[in-house]
Amino acid sequence: MTRRVAPILFVVAVLVGGGPVAAENPTAAPAPAFNADVRPIFQAYCTECHGEAAKPKAGLDLRLRRLVLKGGESGPAIVAGMPRESLLLKRVTSGEMPPGKKKLSATQIEMLQRWVAAGAPVETTEPESLATGFTITDADRGYWAFQPIVRPPMAGAYLSDPAIANPIDRFLLAKLKAADLTFAPPADRTTLIRRVSFDLTGLPPAPEEIDHFVHDRSPDAYEKLIERLLSSPHYGERWGRHWLDVAGYADSEGGLPADPVRTNAWKYRDYVVRSFNSDKPFDQFICEQFAGDEMVKTPYAHLPPADLDKFIATGFLPLAPDPTGGAG
Structure with a gap:
């Protein structure tokens, strides 16, 4: 938790993750896909009996889209494009399946209905076969949270702009330039110490602290100010x-x-x-x-x-x- 980046990381996390992303067509949500939306539901409720066992119950294996279409002893589990004709949807909607008290939520059932109605799409080519028991597929391994952490390339624009003081400035300046704007002029020292103090400690600087910073002409005056505030219990x-x-x-x-x-x-x-x-x-x-x-x-x-x-x-x-x- 490097102190220098903690405030920046927090703001970025809030900005990136804090709000919904608007769909291109606000009136129609994208169709659910098998690996991303449907298979996790089956894994949570169904595949322990219908897929992972050496002999799936009723001959039904729900681990792959084509196996769902194939179905088991009672026939196809779903009919692509026809949710009302799909046996699996009838069973989960009635509460007959899964057995016991743990049932699918209304949201999960609606997800399955939309998937079937959209033709039961799948994102990737499915493997020819699966091993018995719990299986980790290539789609599982491709999940974003399991990917190696890499440093993304920096924007190449404005490398020589004198306003660039750190890498983040390049992204900010790119957005500002697109709106025909640029950075505000640097703050005077009195304003700067107030901003930094409020940002890092939530407290205003004392008058003597302002006076000391304003008259400190050493080249690392700002760095010393930051270090002092980061060292404060506040x-x-x-x-x-x-x-x-x-x-x-x-x-x-x-x-x-x-x-x-x-x-x-x-x-x-x-x-x-x-x-x-x-x-x-x-x-x-x-x-x-x-x-x-x-x-x-x-x-x-x-x-x-x-x-x-x-x-x-x-x-x-x-x-x-x-x-x-x-x-x-």
Whole structure:
């Protein structure tokens, strides 16, 4: 969690992931596809019996699109383009399948209906055969989250523009140029220290801090200012709040009018603040919150602060509103 990039990464994550993407045709959603939309439903509800077993029940294998069309002992599972004639849809709509209490949601059933109505499309050429048991296909391996992390090429425009101070400026300037705009002139030092201080700590600079920065003519004056603010305990308090918002942190249970107090929730809050202030690596920060208790060796008595923090980090897991109360 490199401090210098934490604010930038947070803003980029919010901008990139924070809103819906408009379809080209707002009146018609794209047809579901087998690998992306349908097979995950089958994997969650069906293929343990109808595909992964050495002998699929009723001879029905739902792991590939062509096998769904082929069907089993009762005939084709679906009729492409004809959802009302598709046996599989009749079974899941009636609640007959899957057996037990775990049923498909209305949204999932609607997804299957749209897929069949669109002709049951599939994105890629399917393999000739599948091994018995749980199978990882090429489509699974191609999922975006499993791809190697690469550094994308930088935009080549405006390399020599004097306004470019860092790589991000190249992307910003490209958008501004397209609108016949350019960067605003550099801020004066009084404005700059106020902006930086509010950004990194949420607090205004003291008058003496402004005066010192304005009159500091050393070439690294700005860098020294940034380092001082990043070293402030208020940095973690300011930027830790963004993570606490994402995690759903609250000091009470929620869900009921009584709203019982979570007496120890503050320990997780302080853990987050400490993590930001210590510049903890982001992968470690995530692992501790999901499985910190598994990262500590027994015995658990007299734990050093670093190991105790790993236990406290798992306070992330029960942060959702809990109407049963009393979680502490």
